[in-house]
Amino acid sequence: MPATYDIILIGAGCSSMQFLYQLRRYPGKRGKKLRVLVIEASQTAPRRTWCFWSSEEHTFSSFVSHSWNRVTFAGKSGERSQPVNPYTYQYIDGDHFFKKTWEEAKKDEYTVWLHATVTATKSVGNQTQVETSAGTFTGNKVYSSVSNPAKIESWKRKHGQFPGLWQHFKGWFVRFDESVIAPDAVTLMDFRVPQKDAAVFVYVLPFSPNYALVECTVFGKRLWADEDYDHILKAYIKETFGEKSYRCESVEKGRIPMTTSSFSSFVWDGTEAIGTAGGVVKPSTGYFFLRSERHTKRKVAEYFGEHGSQNIYSGVDSTNSSPPRFAFYDELLLGIIQQEPERVKPIMEALFSKNDFRHIFTFLDERSNLPGDARIFMTLPYIPFLKQLFAYISKKRI
Numbered sequence: 001m002p003a004t005y006d007i008i009l010i011g012a013g014c015s016s017m018q019f020l021y022q023l024r025r026y027p028g029k030r031g032k033k034l035r036v037l038v039i040e041a042s043q044t045a046p047r048r049t050w051c052f053w054s055s056e057e058h059t060f061s062s063f064v065s066h067s068w069n070r071v072t073f074a075g076k077s078g079e080r081s082q083p084v085n086p087y088t089y090q091y092i093d094g095d096h097f098f099k100k101t102w103e104e105a106k107k108d109e110y111t112v113w114l115h116a117t118v119t120a121t122k123s124v125g126n127q128t129q130v131e132t133s134a135g136t137f138t139g140n141k142v143y144s145s146v147s148n149p150a151k152i153e154s155w156k157r158k159h160g161q162f163p164g165l166w167q168h169f170k171g172w173f174v175r176f177d178e179s180v181i182a183p184d185a186v187t188l189m190d191f192r193v194p195q196k197d198a199a200v201f202v203y204v205l206p207f208s209p210n211y212a213l214v215e216c217t218v219f220g221k222r223l224w225a226d227e228d229y230d231h232i233l234k235a236y237i238k239e240t241f242g243e244k245s246y247r248c249e250s251v252e253k254g255r256i257p258m259t260t261s262s263f264s265s266f267v268w269d270g271t272e273a274i275g276t277a278g279g280v281v282k283p284s285t286g287y288f289f290l291r292s293e294r295h296t297k298r299k300v301a302e303y304f305g306e307h308g309s310q311n312i313y314s315g316v317d318s319t320n321s322s323p324p325r326f327a328f329y330d331e332l333l334l335g336i337i338q339q340e341p342e343r344v345k346p347i348m349e350a351l352f353s354k355n356d357f358r359h360i361f362t363f364l365d366e367r368s369n370l371p372g373d374a375r376i377f378m379t380l381p382y383i384p385f386l387k388q389l390f391a392y393i394s395k396k397r398i
């Protein structure tokens with residue numbers, strides 16, 4: 001196996017596979033024959049599902065196995081359900097995504113697949129040396145979807161916990177013996193569950209009248225034990241679908257960092273970060289998949305020196321990154337979740353009861369304009385945001 005590659009990808013998770021998939025489809029032949037080394041520590045692909053809303057075709061549209069055009073929010077004044085066209089809420093099964101992308105990469109004559117753990121990296125001239133449990137390799141360009149754990153540990157010793165806040169969740173894929181589920185609408189957030197010391201809601205993806213993913217999601221500082229989620233899920237299913245018999249066929253569990261802090265201090269030397277390690281997760285919602293699709297598309301375009309050109313591929317503009325004000329909004333909301341988690345439920349209730357869901361999606365996608373943002377903020381309880389604004393200003397003054 002050669003020791004030098006055009007590109008090395010550290011990790012073969014979502015963002016690396018998005019990058020490679022888009023690289024190989026780059027218009028013309030330039031992306032097809034680059035020698036790429038993929039280094040993945042695990043023998044098996046990560047287990048996960050991805051959901052997001054979209055109003056346009058994207059690179060992975062053909063991977064979408066379910067989509068819904070109605071969305072429901074539930075809070076203290078009951079349920080509110082709305083059609084969201086031109087958006088659809090889309091579901092990609094991670095097993096299918098990784099089967100296709102890993103198989104494609106493993107069959108490709110210009111891609112080498114290495115099962116090994118990266119232990120160190122070093123810049124040497126214009127190249128980067130990557131040390132792994134299976135030897136040392138050199139990349140003309142190295143992208144990493146993994147943060148350097150030693151740098152995270154050293155940061156934690158100086159500054160404390162990282163991140164301060166998590167979105168963590170556990171979901172049950174439940175099958176009922178009879179049809180009890182309305183399959184046409186996704187329940188994005190149902191806050192009619194105990195809030196404890198965090199913001200807690202249930203999320204329901206109905207795949208058919210008797211099969212759904214029912215997930216308990218938490219925005220909070222503390223991670224939970226399995227029983228904490230199970231207790232809420234059991235009670236929610238009973239309350240929502242009645243005393244019908246069902247079985248849990250599989251479980252999804254995960255945690256996503258909620259932070260506006262830069263991940264740049266944790267990047268392996270000589271590499272460019274992508275994915276979660278590149279700070280691509282939307283801090284206030286945890287949504288990632290489409291943001292990463294755009295981010296990796298931009299990275300591929302940059303690799304070929306296509307800075308600032310529009311619509312390099314058909315579909316979304318691959319060059320725009322969000323205006324900085326959206327990171328500021330995220331910071332305000334994260335401050336509220338951290339310091340006054342009990343305020344999150346009334347904020348979300350106001351957001352979803354007073355706004356068109358499509359406008360909320362555009363805002364959360366960071367594609368709204370300033371007057372649109374102002375209209376959304378005017379519907380929200382302002383005291384918690386003002387408190388965060390003052391805290392933000394005083395922090396900046398120090």
Ligand SMILES: Cc1cc2nc3c(=O)[nH]c(=O)nc-3n(C[C@H](O)[C@H](O)[C@H](O)COP(=O)(O)OP(=O)(O)OC[C@H]3O[C@@H](n4cnc5c(N)ncnc54)[C@H](O)[C@@H]3O)c2cc1C
Pocket residue numbers: 010011012013014015016039040041042045046047048049050051052116117118119145146252253254255256274275276277286287288289290
């Ligand atoms: C269960 C779950 C559900 C989610 N659901 C959604 C959703 O519905 N919508 C959404 O938008 N986002 C969702 N997310 C968030 C986001 O999509 C995922 O976290 C996403 O997979 C992150 O991709 P990534 O490329 O950053 O990292 P990963 O996909 O985690 O890839 C990192 C890879 O690097 C490998 N690795 C780690 N260390 C090393 C090393 N030292 N050497 C070599 N390889 C290494 C790992 O084995 C892994 O395969 C979810 C996350 C989880 C955990």
